[in-house]
Amino acid sequence: MYIYLPVAYTSINILLPIVLGFIVGLLSGLFGVGGGFLMTPLLIMLGIPPTVAAATDSNQIVAASTSGTYAHWKVGNVDFKMGFYLLVGGFIGGLVGVEAIKVLRALGNADFVIKITYVLMLGIVGAYMFIESLSSMKKKKTEEITAVKESKIAAFLKSLPLQTHFGKSGVTHSVLVPVFLGGFVGILAAIMGVGGGFLMVPVMFYILKMPMHVIVGTSLFQILFTCIEVTFLQAYKNHTVDFILALLLLLGSTMGAQVGAIFGRKLKGEQLKILLAVIVLAVTVKMVLDLTLAPSLLLSQAGGH
Amino acid sequence: MKYLSLSSRTLIILKWVILFVFFVFMDNAFGELMVKSNADHIKIDLFYHGSAVIVSGVSNPSDADLIIKLTSAEGHESLRKKGKVGNMLWMNTGELKVENVPNVYFLHSTRKIEDILSREEMDKYVIGYPALERHVEMNVFNDAEKTKWFNEFIKFKESLKLFDISVGKISLKRKDGKQNYYIMTQWPYQAPPGNYKITVYAVKDKKVIENATADVIVEQVGLVKSLAEMAKSNGALYGLLSIILALGSGFGVGLAFRKSGGAH
Numbered sequence: 221m222y223i224y225l226p227v228a229y230t231s232i233n234i235l236l237p238i239v240l241g242f243i244v245g246l247l248s249g250l251f252g253v254g255g256g257f258l259m260t261p262l263l264i265m266l267g268i269p270p271t272v273a274a275a276t277d278s279n280q281i282v283a284a285s286t287s288g289t290y291a292h293w294k295v296g297n298v299d300f301k302m303g304f305y306l307l308v309g310g311f312i313g314g315l316v317g318v319e320a321i322k323v324l325r326a327l328g329n330a331d332f333v334i335k336i337t338y339v340l341m342l343g344i345v346g347a348y349m350f351i352e353s354l355s356s357m358k359k360k361k362t363e364e365i366t367a368v369k370e371s372k373i374a375a376f377l378k379s380l381p382l383q384t385h386f387g388k389s390g391v392t393h394s395v396l397v398p399v400f401l402g403g404f405v406g407i408l409a410a411i412m413g414v415g416g417g418f419l420m421v422p423v424m425f426y427i428l429k430m431p432m433h434v435i436v437g438t439s440l441f442q443i444l445f446t447c448i449e450v451t452f453l454q455a456y457k458n459h460t461v462d463f464i465l466a467l468l469l470l471l472g473s474t475m476g477a478q479v480g481a482i483f484g485r486k487l488k489g490e491q492l493k494i495l496l497a498v499i500v501l502a503v504t505v506k507m508v509l510d511l512t513l514a515p516s517l518l519l520s521q522a523g524g525h
Numbered sequence: 526m527k528y529l530s531l532s533s534r535t536l537i538i539l540k541w542v543i544l545f546v547f548f549v550f551m552d553n554a555f556g557e558l559m560v561k562s563n564a565d566h567i568k569i570d571l572f573y574h575g576s577a578v579i580v581s582g583v584s585n586p587s588d589a590d591l592i593i594k595l596t597s598a599e600g601h602e603s604l605r606k607k608g609k610v611g612n613m614l615w616m617n618t619g620e621l622k623v624e625n626v627p628n629v630y631f632l633h634s635t636r637k638i639e640d641i642l643s644r645e646e647m648d649k650y651v652i653g654y655p656a657l658e659r660h661v662e663m664n665v666f667n668d669a670e671k672t673k674w675f676n677e678f679i680k681f682k683e684s685l686k687l688f689d690i691s692v693g694k695i696s697l698k699r700k701d702g703k704q705n706y707y708i709m710t711q712w713p714y715q716a717p718p719g720n721y722k723i724t725v726y727a728v729k730d731k732k733v734i735e736n737a738t739a740d741v742i743v744e745q746v747g748l749v750k751s752l753a754e755m756a757k758s759n760g761a762l763y764g765l766l767s768i769i770l771a772l773g774s775g776f777g778v779g780l781a782f783r784k785s786g787g788a789h
Contacts, residue, residue, distance in 0.1 A: 222574040224714070226745060226753040231574040231714040267685075267715070279767050286775025294783060332610050448768055455764025459756050463767055464571075470771055474778035511614045519604045519621060519674075519681040 227462035228272045236266060237465060241280060241472025248473065249288040249480020250487075251496045252439030253417035254281045254447065257503050259469075268465065269521050275454035275461045276469065278447045283470035284477045285444040291481035292437025299388035299434050303441040305395050306402035306420070310446060313406020320407060339507050341408070345422050346500030353494035373427075389430040389438075401427060402442075417443055418500055425493070432489030436481075559583045560725040560737040567712060569745045575714040579707065580723055582737070587704040589727040589734060590641045591695055592652055595631040595710075595741075597721050602626055604681065606674070621674055624662040629716050630682070632690045633708055635697065643731040650726065650733055654679055654690065686713040718743050 222231045240262055244255035256277050263273035292298050324333060380394035405419045417439055424435045455461040484492060559582040567576050580593055601624045608618035634641065638653040647656040658675045665671045682688035696707045706725075721741040726733045745753055755763045 222572060224569055224571055224573040224749055226749040227756050229715065229717045279771055282768055282771035283775040286772050287778050288775075290776060290779030291782065294779075332614070332616060335614075335616065448772075451768055451771070452761075452764040455756070455767060456760040459760050459763075461756065461764065461767050463752050463756070463763070463770075466767060467770065470774050474774050475782075477775075478778060478782040511616070513615070515607055515615055517681050517684060518607045518677045520607070521604060 223464060223468070225268070225272075225462045225465045227460065228268045228276075228465060230267050232266060232268075232465070234468065237263075237468035238472040240266075241284075241469035241474075242476040242479075243472075244280075244469075245284045245287070245473030245476020245478075246480040246483075247476075247499070248281070248284045248440065248443075249291065249477035249482075250436070250484045251417075251480075251492065251499070252288075252421055252436035252443075253496075253499075254285065254443045255473075256281065257418070263465075268462075269460075271458060271460045271521070272462050272465070275451070275458060276465045278450040278454060279461050279466040280469035280473050281447040282444060282451055283466075284473035285440045285447065287474040288440040288477035288481055289437060289444055291478050292433075292440060295485065296388065297433045297437035298441050299386055299430065299438045300441065301384075302386045302389055302398055302424075302428070302430070303438045305398035306405075306424075306438075306442050307445055309399035309402025309404075310406035310442065312399075313403035313408075314446075316403070317407040335507070335511060338408075339504060339511070342418060342500055342507070343504045345419065346497050346504055349422055349493055349497035350501060353490050353497055356490050357494065386430075389428070389434050391429050393428060398428065418503070421496060432492050433484065436484060436492070440477075558585070558725060558727045558735045558737045560723060560739045562723055562739050562741060564712065565739065565741055567741065567743045569718060569743065569749055570747050571749055573714060573749070576712040577709060578712045578741070579709045580725070580739075581705070581707040582725060583703050583705055584725075584727050585703040586727075586729070587699045587702055589704075589729045590635045591697075591706050592632065592634040592638065592642070592726040592728060593695065593708060594650075594652065594724045594726070595629065595721060596627040596724075597629040597716070597719055599625050599627050602628070604678070620664075621678070622664045623678060626657070626661045626678075628687060628719075629713075629721065630657065630688045631710065633694055633710070634692055635695050637692050638690075641728050641731065642733070646728075646731065646733055650724075650736075652726070686715050712741075712743075716743060718745050 221234045223234045224231045240259065244259045247253060247258070248255050256274070259277045259280070260270075260273045263277065264270050268276070289298060377393060377397055380396050382395045383392055384395055385392045401423050402420075405423060408419060420439050420442065421435055424430045424439065425432060430438070451461060487495075560580065561582055563579040564576055567578075578595075580595075584591060601622065604621045604623070605617050606619045606621050607615055610616045610618065632638070632653065638647065642652060644656075647653050648659055651657055651660045654675075658672065661675070663671050663674060665674055679688060694708055694710075698705045698707075719742075721743060723739045723741060725737050727735045744750075752763075
């Protein structure tokens with residue numbers, strides 16, 4: 221059975237977006253990422269124009285992250301206080317990032333610099349998470365070496381003013397730390413044109429020292445607000461949100477997010493981390509292939525990622 | 526009364542003379558070409574998945590070749606170009622602007638266009654990709670670059686099912702010195718709403734001897750039309766409704782899973 225999408229100007233098998241939504245929702249509930257890295261290219265492959273694919277994906281992420289945040293909140297895995305400070309930083313970082321990209325474009329070759337930086341960053345983060353998680357799972361005693369490095373970073377973070385305790389995460393930090401880190405990821409997200417979940421999750425784990433299960437819930441909480449803003453702006457300024465497509469996607473993604481959250485609770489933090497590392501590395505490999513293999517078409521519709 | 530009667534008879538005779546002259550004139554000088562389509566008004570509703578369009582008619586003389594062209598109005602398109610940067614990485618390298626180009630272009634002919642039509646006639650009626658290439662304008666530096674990007678443009682449009690050229694798919698049946706033609710083609714669901722034109726060309730001795738046109742209107746209706754119009758004219762409300770729907774669905778499914786015990 222086919223359904224016509226009024227903004228995308230195309231017809232699609234009704235089951236495809238529901239199944240696609242479920243798979244991406246599953247990843248979202250499991251790892252606390254939006255899933256735009258997977259959803260947007262798959263929608264384009266189904267014949268959805270890139271601008272509509274990206275905007276409608278934001279709309280369905282609102283539903284999936286609401287569903288996921290709710291599931292994680294019910295079992296006490298959302299640190300709203302930390303999420304709020306990260307959001308404040310992310311908002312400021314987003315504004316800075318939008319201006320930064322104008323400067324980069326004016327300097328020329330911005331796309332080249334952006335893509336290379338993104339691939340390197342994802343590759344390094346993914347590889348580090350993979351190796352570190354593998355070591356932890358094998359219970360290698362590397363604490364002594366990392367303890368020295370951590371103590372220096374910890375000492376610096378402790379020296380910052382406005383220290384506050386984050387009860388859900390069980391950590392104490394200056395409010396400047398999540399605001400700064402949220403801002404840093406916000407800048408990168410705005411420049412790269414991605415949601416930033418892949419970078420935020422490792423930042424929360426390695427720098428903010430939050431427990432993995434709380435990270436997933438808190439990341440979803442933050443993604444929810446980011447995507448509400450993006451959906452509104454895309455609908456208001458670009459008219460590229462397809463209501464029917466979003467409805468079909470969120471039918472699948474809201475259920476996928478719940479199933480993901482249930483599975484996530486059954487996995488250990490290290491297992492979640494290594495699975496996320498594998499996905500981050502897979503995305504890195506895909507981006508490298510996209511950059512190096514000759515595309516079948518040298519033209520694409522303007523807009524999108 | 527007698528005067529009126531004479532006048533009536535004169536008028537009748539005059540009418541028959543005009544009709545006789547018209548048919549003789551049509552047969553000998555311009556021939557006779559008619560076109561009709563089963564789908565002059567295609568309605569896009571929620572379950573629309575394209576539409577079968579039948580183009581048929583009569584052509585006289587019976588030995589003329591036929592070309593059927595389905596196009597949208599000409600406009601401009603902006604597309605992203607991909608190229609190799611640093612001789613190693615494929616990236617967006619700029620924008621291709623194409624002017625005087627239709628969004629939809631379908632061409633069906635009884636024989637290969639180049640075999641039945643001269644270059645001048647192809648250019649005059651913009652029939653065939655080479656003629657379209659000469660017709661459109663692009664933001665490129667030279668002819669070689671234009672050819673390269675025009676070929677990429679055709680590949681891109683064909684991948685979207687908005688451009689196509691076929692040879693030999695028109696069915697012909699000759700009868701009483703005339704030929705009936707018929708083609709059934711699938712109107713692509715990718716073609717956006719708008720006004721389209723079907724033009725049939727009768728071709729002989731490498732020249733177009735006659736052409737006839739029919740209009741096709743493609744229009745969104747019902748819920749599809751309401752949503753599309755709202756997205757364009759009231760983006761803020763449309764965006765808010767989309768967000769409310771997403772938030773409501775997220776909470777709704779969350780509650781349903783919790784009640785069914787899924788969350789524990």
